[in-house]
Amino acid sequence: MTENDEDGRADPVGAADGGRDAPSRLGRVLLGIGLAAQATEDFRDMEDTIEYAESAGVPLPEVAAPFASGAMVAAGAGIALWRLPRVATGAAVTFLVGVTATMHDFWNADEDDKSGERLAFFGNLAMLGGALVFLREAYK
8 A cells, every 4th residue: 555745656655754754763762772871871880970960069969860860761761762752852851951061061170071071061962952853853
């Protein structure tokens, strides 16, 4: 069974978009896996994660750090599986907006830490861009 796409060409049913959605699906999966995997790293050494949050002035770091890491695992899984996409992408955007400039402020870092913080800042910025694109897609 086929249906016509916007140019009048026949596409198999279910592929009326001509496969154009495939990169979007792949992007969601990759972004989701990346977010979840990065957050699980925080759980592997939660003491260091809490200490790092405390050094950045995060209030109640012993509560905030595990909560934020858990939220990012859930958000990443939600994005990858496209389940509750508004909640998942909204959580990822909120986390990345809050964390990127406060935890990775390379412009204030010691010379020894500046390069690593800059790399983390721009990595988060790239993930934020992807999360914003998918947040918009979740509201279509």
